Amino acid sequence: MSIQAAQRMGLQCLSLDESENTPASQIAASTVGSLHDPEAIAEIFRACMLVTLENEFVPAASIRRAAELAGREPDCIIPGVETLETIQDKLKQRKAMTLHGIPGPRAVPIDDDGTLAVATLGFPMVLKSRFGGYDGHGTRIARTQEDFEDLKIHWAGGGWMAEDYVPFRREIAVMVYRTAEQIGCFPTMETVQTDNVCDLVFPCDSNATGLAMNAVRAVEGYGLFGVECFETERGDILLNEIAPRPHNSGHYTLDWGGISQFEVHIRAVLGLPIPEPDGVPAAMANLLGVLNPGAWQRGLVEALTQDPEVHVHWYGKVASRPGRKMGHINAVGPLARERVVRAREAFYQAWQGQASPESESPKKP
Ligand SMILES: Nc1ncnc2c1ncn2[C@@H]1O[C@H](COP(=O)(O)OP(=O)(O)OP(=O)(O)O)[C@@H](O)[C@H]1O
Numbered sequence: 152m153s154i155q156a157a158q159r160m161g162l163q164c165l166s167l168d169e170s171e172n173t174p175a176s177q178i179a180a181s182t183v184g185s186l187h188d189p190e191a192i193a194e195i196f197r198a199c200m201l202v203t204l205e206n207e208f209v210p211a212a213s214i215r216r217a218a219e220l221a222g223r224e225p226d227c228i229i230p231g232v233e234t235l236e237t238i239q240d241k242l243k244q245r246k247a248m249t250l251h252g253i254p255g256p257r258a259v260p261i262d263d264d265g266t267l268a269v270a271t272l273g274f275p276m277v278l279k280s281r282f283g284g285y286d287g288h289g290t291r292i293a294r295t296q297e298d299f300e301d302l303k304i305h306w307a308g309g310g311w312m313a314e315d316y317v318p319f320r321r322e323i324a325v326m327v328y329r330t331a332e333q334i335g336c337f338p339t340m341e342t343v344q345t346d347n348v349c350d351l352v353f354p355c356d357s358n359a360t361g362l363a364m365n366a367v368r369a370v371e372g373y374g375l376f377g378v379e380c381f382e383t384e385r386g387d388i389l390l391n392e393i394a395p396r397p398h399n400s401g402h403y404t405l406d407w408g409g410i411s412q413f414e415v416h417i418r419a420v421l422g423l424p425i426p427e428p429d430g431v432p433a434a435m436a437n438l439l440g441v442l443n444p445g446a447w448q449r450g451l452v453e454a455l456t457q458d459p460e461v462h463v464h465w466y467g468k469v470a471s472r473p474g475r476k477m478g479h480i481n482a483v484g485p486l487a488r489e490r491v492v493r494a495r496e497a498f499y500q501a502w503q504g505q506a507s508p509e510s511e512s513p514k515k516p
């Protein structure tokens with residue numbers, strides 16, 4: 152979707168991904184290679200004036216090495232490689248936030264037998280893989296010492312941290328952009344997660360924009376960032392984590408009538424002026440992979456037949472796995488939330504259980 156925004160402005164794009172036939176490769180030039188491989192990344196550095204990410208798991212060390220191999224300065228990548236390095240390690244990210252006075256749960260590394268974490272935090276606590284977590288993979292809750300021991304299979308290998316469990320009232324998120332000249336944000340949105348996967352996004356009456364912009368300053372971030380927060384019963388806002396890229400909580404901006412997060416992303420990468428984001432209140436429901444998917448086109452037809460006012464976005468991912476983000480539905484206006492939920496239901500019902508050529512192709516593991 153960032154490529155689509157860039158192409159509208161006449162830019163040529165090249166993507167690197169680990170598999171063929173990705174959504175990006177369907178619309179622009181692409182190469183296939185490991186996102187950890189400096190040589191594969193160097194190819195992008197050699198071919199492109201500017202480089203950006205839609206995935207925070209490209210190791211900072213590989214990017215530095217790639218820049219060296221290509222004879223480029225690492226600062227032609229946005230977000231900066233140091234920012235990325237801080238964000239890639241959830242513990243380092245928390246430390247940066249604490250240092251800058253951004254409120255959030257206390258976090259400690261899990262040492263050899265876990266005693267430090269238990270003594271410092273007590274229960275319930277949240278265990279997280281420091282590196283590589285997404286959609287809740289790498290996040291576990293331990294409510295008792297017994298749970299903690301049961302989860303040893305994960306944390307005993309090292310690279311895990313523990314943090315205070317936050318009994319939040321709701322989760323909220325803010326998209327923040329920052330260039331050398333400007334910092335600003337999109338409105339605060341509520342994000343509902345089901346099974347740790349973002350499910351529904353709609354406007355929210357609390358305001359986390361100040362905290363979100365400070366969080367981006369704390370990691371010296373430039374570019375576009377999704378800042379995820381918790382709001383407690385008392386109305387306190389705590390930082391959960393930052394994503395250094397366009398974010399699911401900003402997908403509604405494709406249809407809200409104002410500038411989209413993807414255009415802001417591209418403008419921030421180019422260092423171009425960005426207008427204050429403004430649009431009609433809008434909501435988004437994710438389309439997640441279902442068991443036994445049929446022809447997704449039936450879902451598209453059904454959702455739009457039921458409500459012509461919604462907008463269906465389908466990413467063109469080859470394999471549909473249960474829970475995988477395959478697309479989303481946006482709607483605008485006062486009933487946007489109800490509309491996207493209803494349209495998604497219609498989509499799912501028509502999609503499930505109908506044989507389609509895609510559902511018969513081999514699945515990725
Ligand atoms: N400290 C906490 N207290 C309570 N719930 C938490 C805490 N940390 C995470 N969670 C829950 O787990 C979900 C996933 O956690 P987190 O955002 O850290 O992981 P992730 O897998 O990197 O996320 P994402 O889905 O954004 O890629 C959160 O959205 C929230 O619902």
Ligand SMILES: [Mg+2]
Pocket residue numbers: 379391392
């Ligand atoms: Mg998260």
